[in-house]
Amino acid sequence: MWDPAVPSDCVFVETTELTLDTSGRHFVDLTDRVAEFCRSEGDGLVHVFAPHATAGLALMELGSGSEADLDELLERLLPRDGRYRHQHGSPGHGADHLLPVLISPSLVLPVVDGRVQLGTWQSVVLVDLNEDNPRRRVRLTFLRG
Amino acid sequence: MWDPAVPSDCVFVETTELTLDTSGRHFVDLTDRVAEFCRSEGDGLVHVFAPHATAGLALMELGSGSEADLDELLERLLPRDGRYRHQHGSPGHGADHLLPVLISPSLVLPVVDGRVQLGTWQSVVLVDLNEDNPRRRVRLTFLRG
Amino acid sequence: MWDPAVPSDCVFVETTELTLDTSGRHFVDLTDRVAEFCRSEGDGLVHVFAPHATAGLALMELGSGSEADLDELLERLLPRDGRYRHQHGSPGHGADHLLPVLISPSLVLPVVDGRVQLGTWQSVVLVDLNEDNPRRRVRLTFLRG
Numbered sequence: 001m002w003d004p005a006v007p008s009d010c011v012f013v014e015t016t017e018l019t020l021d022t023s024g025r026h027f028v029d030l031t032d033r034v035a036e037f038c039r040s041e042g043d044g045l046v047h048v049f050a051p052h053a054t055a056g057l058a059l060m061e062l063g064s065g066s067e068a069d070l071d072e073l074l075e076r077l078l079p080r081d082g083r084y085r086h087q088h089g090s091p092g093h094g095a096d097h098l099l100p101v102l103i104s105p106s107l108v109l110p111v112v113d114g115r116v117q118l119g120t121w122q123s124v125v126l127v128d129l130n131e132d133n134p135r136r137r138v139r140l141t142f143l144r145g
Numbered sequence: 146m147w148d149p150a151v152p153s154d155c156v157f158v159e160t161t162e163l164t165l166d167t168s169g170r171h172f173v174d175l176t177d178r179v180a181e182f183c184r185s186e187g188d189g190l191v192h193v194f195a196p197h198a199t200a201g202l203a204l205m206e207l208g209s210g211s212e213a214d215l216d217e218l219l220e221r222l223l224p225r226d227g228r229y230r231h232q233h234g235s236p237g238h239g240a241d242h243l244l245p246v247l248i249s250p251s252l253v254l255p256v257v258d259g260r261v262q263l264g265t266w267q268s269v270v271l272v273d274l275n276e277d278n279p280r281r282r283v284r285l286t287f288l289r290g
Numbered sequence: 291m292w293d294p295a296v297p298s299d300c301v302f303v304e305t306t307e308l309t310l311d312t313s314g315r316h317f318v319d320l321t322d323r324v325a326e327f328c329r330s331e332g333d334g335l336v337h338v339f340a341p342h343a344t345a346g347l348a349l350m351e352l353g354s355g356s357e358a359d360l361d362e363l364l365e366r367l368l369p370r371d372g373r374y375r376h377q378h379g380s381p382g383h384g385a386d387h388l389l390p391v392l393i394s395p396s397l398v399l400p401v402v403d404g405r406v407q408l409g410t411w412q413s414v415v416l417v418d419l420n421e422d423n424p425r426r427r428v429r430l431t432f433l434r435g
Contacts, residue, residue: 013187013188013189013190013288013289015188015255015257042303043303043305043431044303044431044433045303045337045431045433047190047253047255049253049254049255049262050264051262051263051264051267052264052266052267053204053205053206053264053265053266053267058390058391058394059343059390059391059394059395059396060343060387060388060390060391061343061376061387064375064376064378064387065374065375065376065377065384066375066376066384066387066388068375069373069374069375069376069384069387069388070388070391072373073367073368073388073391077218077222077367078218083214083217084210084214085209085210085211085213085214086206086209086210086211086214087210088209094210094211094214097205097206097209097211097214098205098211098214098215098218100203100204100205101203101204101205101215101218101248101272102247102248102392103391103392104203104204104249104252104394105204105267106204106252106253106254107394107396108253108337108339108396108398109339109396110305110337110339110429110431112305117339117341117429118341119340119341119342119343120343121342121343122341122342122343122395127391139255139262141188141189141190141255143189143190143288143303143433144303158332158333158334158335158433158434160333160400160402192335192398192400194398194399194400194407195409196407196408196409196412197409197411197412198349198350198351198409198410198411198412222363222367223363228359228362229355229359230354230355230356230358230359231351231354231355231356231359232355233354239355239356239359242350242351242354242356242359243350243356243359243360243363245348245349245350246348246349246350246360246363246393246417247392247393249348249349249394249397250349250412251349251397251398251399253398284400284407286333286334286335286400288334288335288433
């Protein structure tokens with residue numbers, strides 16, 4: 001029997017905010033925390049969002065060398081030198097402010113039966129080269145059927 | 146009492162389309178218009194979308210020099226020279242057609258109690274270096290609980 | 291009369307998975323398959339997702355030369371040489387693992403009255419330079435009102 005207090009097939013919104021310490025790390029693996037948030041949910045979409053102007057979210061393989069490769073790529077695309085108009089904090093900090101233009105801090109993932117439908121080698125990774133602010137937040141939002 | 150005509154906790158869809166004139170501007174701040182669209186809504190997600198093949202949407206700080214830094218980055222990654230196969234309009238216009246590959250024209254943001262959960266220094270910015278077409282549209286879509 | 295078995299104005303979730311063969315192709319046009327999935331739906335958002343660590347999704351014009359231009363850009367940003375720590379498979383394969391950091395495999399599009407609201411020149415394109423794995427999947431998820 002359909003219970004009007006819990007309409008079937010309707011989407012519900014749930015949201016929470018994680019807090020992170022990125023001290024000494026350019027990459028923080030969020031995969032398990034996103035999976036945990038989605039567990040016991042049904043089908044839907046989960047949104048991952050970093051409310052910061054110098055961080056991004058990437059889907060990438062971890063543990064096989066791509067972290068060092070991404071560091072090299074970012075140093076090449078966004079060299080930490082004196083070229084930036086946006087200057088404060090650490091040398092080359094202007095580069096940090098362009099990172100989220102190339103690596104968006106907003107990411108949506110599909111969820112089926114409470115399980116995030118990531119590929120085998122995909123991890124949800126906060127990318128953050130900013131050494132001036134290690135305290136980070138990440139908001140998770142679930143729309144479920 | 147739960148009113149079946151307006152199911153509580155269900156998501157509703159609302160959508161609207163903004164029109165913009167980007168004449169002489171590479172960056173258009175959409176933050177206030179997105180915030181206004183979400184006001185008086187509940188919890189959910191807002192989707193921002195530019196239905197154009199030469200524009201992107203970035204989350205970035207405005208007013209501290211990053212606009213000039215992004216201009217420099219884009220000129221470096223997508224130089225406006227004669228290299229492009231896609232050639233029509235202004236010189237180097239082929240570069241404009243690659244911009245949305247690096248800066249997606251699709252962006253999702255979390256909303257809690259009608260307020261977009263942007264970080265302090267995040268603005269929603271249309272990035273558009275295409276001088277051939279200053280008339281732009283941006284579609285906003287809200288899914289709320 | 292409102293039928294509680296099909297709550298009006300509520301969002302429903304639908305999802306499916308496409309299978310693709312990318313053999314010999316860097317770019318696969320998904321536009322028609324996404325449009326077909328959304329047809330006979332109402333208003334909402336469609337999410338396109340590639341559960342692979344070496345592929346991305348771009349919105350771009352096809353058929354006017356931008357494919358070759360994107361190949362040139364990616365070779366420039368992610369040269370297929372020996373620089374990568376992540377080394378296995380084809381030479382330069384480490385580059386493939388950085389592609390989804392720059393071109394996200396997650397994309398959301400607005401749908402109004404069953405029609406994806408793409409711009410005239412926008413196509414939904416799987417970008418995949420990885421020659422080692424031509425069998426690809428793409429998950430589509432619809433949240434409709």
